[in-house]
Amino acid sequence: MRAISARISGSLAGGMGKLLAVVLVALLFALTADSALACTVCMGGQEEATRKAFVGTTALLTFLPMVVVGPVIFFFVRRTLAQERRDAQERPDAARAETRSIA
Secondary structure, rough: HHHHHHHHHHHHOOOHHHHHHHHHHHHHHOOOOOHHHHOOHHHHHHOHHHHHHHHHHHHHHHHHHHHHOOOHHHHHHHHHHHHHHHHHHHHHHHHHHHHHHHH
C-alpha cells in the first residue's frame, strides 16, 4: 500500500497523493459493501428456515466430535478390559507353575 501511495504522492504535488490514496481506499470499501450483506451473521438469521438451519448445524457440530471419538474410546476400553482379563487368567497359571517347579 505504501508503494502505491508513494507513486501517487510522487506524481502529484504535496498532500494530494495521500488524499487520492484515502479516496481510493474508501471507494474500494464502498464497492465491496454488498459482500458484507451476504454475511450470514449480519442478515441471515431473519427467516425461520435459516434460523432452524443455524440451530441444526450448531447441534451437528456440537455432537459430531462425540460421535467420532466415542467409538474410538469404547474400542480402547473394551480392548483394555479384555487384556486385563487375559492377564488375570494367566497369572494364577504362572503362579502354580512356579510353585510346582520349586517344590
